[in-house]
Amino acid sequence: xxxxxxxxxxxxxxxxxxxxxxxxxxxxxxxxxxxxxxxxxxxxxxxxxxxxxxxxxxxxxxxxxxxxxxxxxxxxxxxxxxxxxxxxxxxxxxxxxxxxxxxxxxxxxxxxxxxxxxxxxxxxxxxxxxxxxxxxxxxxxxxxxxxxxxxxxxxxxxxxxxxxxxxxxxxxxxxxxxxxxxxxxxxxxxxxxxxxxxxxxxxxxxxxxxxx
DNA sequence: GACCAGGCACATC
DNA sequence: GATGTGCATGGT
Numbered sequence: 001x002x003x004x005x006x007x008x009x010x011x012x013x014x015x016x017x018x019x020x021x022x023x024x025x026x027x028x029x030x031x032x033x034x035x036x037x038x039x040x041x042x043x044x045x046x047x048x049x050x051x052x053x054x055x056x057x058x059x060x061x062x063x064x065x066x067x068x069x070x071x072x073x074x075x076x077x078x079x080x081x082x083x084x085x086x087x088x089x090x091x092x093x094x095x096x097x098x099x100x101x102x103x104x105x106x107x108x109x110x111x112x113x114x115x116x117x118x119x120x121x122x123x124x125x126x127x128x129x130x131x132x133x134x135x136x137x138x139x140x141x142x143x144x145x146x147x148x149x150x151x152x153x154x155x156x157x158x159x160x161x162x163x164x165x166x167x168x169x170x171x172x173x174x175x176x177x178x179x180x181x182x183x184x185x186x187x188x189x190x191x192x193x194x195x196x197x198x199x200x201x202x203x204x205x206x207x208x209x210x211x212x
Numbered sequence: 213g214a215c216c217a218g219g220c221a222c223a224t225c
Numbered sequence: 226g227a228t229g230t231g232c233a234t235g236g237t
Contacts, residue, residue: 040218040235041216043236078235079234080231082232083231083233125221128218146217186218214237216235222230223228224229
């Protein structure tokens with residue numbers, strides 16, 4: 001499995017090149033994006049992010065001080081806007097009460113402790129917490145999302161009923177705990193899934209098909 | 213007009 | 226622990 005996973009990574013990296021993830025300007029923007037993209041197409045999240053940026057609210061203080069009704073209006077394009085407004089508020093409430101709104105302080109925490117804390121915030125599940133840890137915190141935590149599950153399932157590496165932790169352990173038990181590797185690997189999986197592995201798979205365009 | 217998209221909380225069994 | 230449901234927009 002170790003060899004297979006590295007082969008997949010090397011092949012994807014050779015074919016697609018570095019992906020430069022996460023698509024965001026700041027660490028805080030990564031966190032906002034991670035929440036807004038829950039079960040939502042990224043193109044819709046971009047519109048919401050652009051609205052927040054235009055209003056100069058893409059900051060902890062901006063989210064904290066803005067009324068829910070206004071936040072909801074601005075993030076409307078990303079869908080589930082009432083739910084997500086509460087999630088943004090819940091996150092910044094935690095962020096201020098635990099770390100005084102300082103990303104540097106939050107990310108000076110031990111990874112396991114911070115993950116437990118993030119999972120304790122309503123609205124942050126495993127994927128969102130892990131995305132924050134990996135892409136904003138630069139921690140070697142592998143993110144399992146719909147793309148990852150789809151690719152692994154289609155190539156027979158997992159079964160359909162494997163849960164998040166089981167899938168994640170395939171990566172963490174077989175790869176070195178390297179932030180840059182986990183970042184690039186996950187981004188490449190997303191790229192592969194979009195290019196060749198959608199609902200109607202184009203397996204002839206799949207660069208890793210020969211590795212199995 | 214159906215179907216899909218980088219989840220999650222909550223109720224119920 | 227497993228399963229079902231609500232949340233909502235914009236692109237194909």
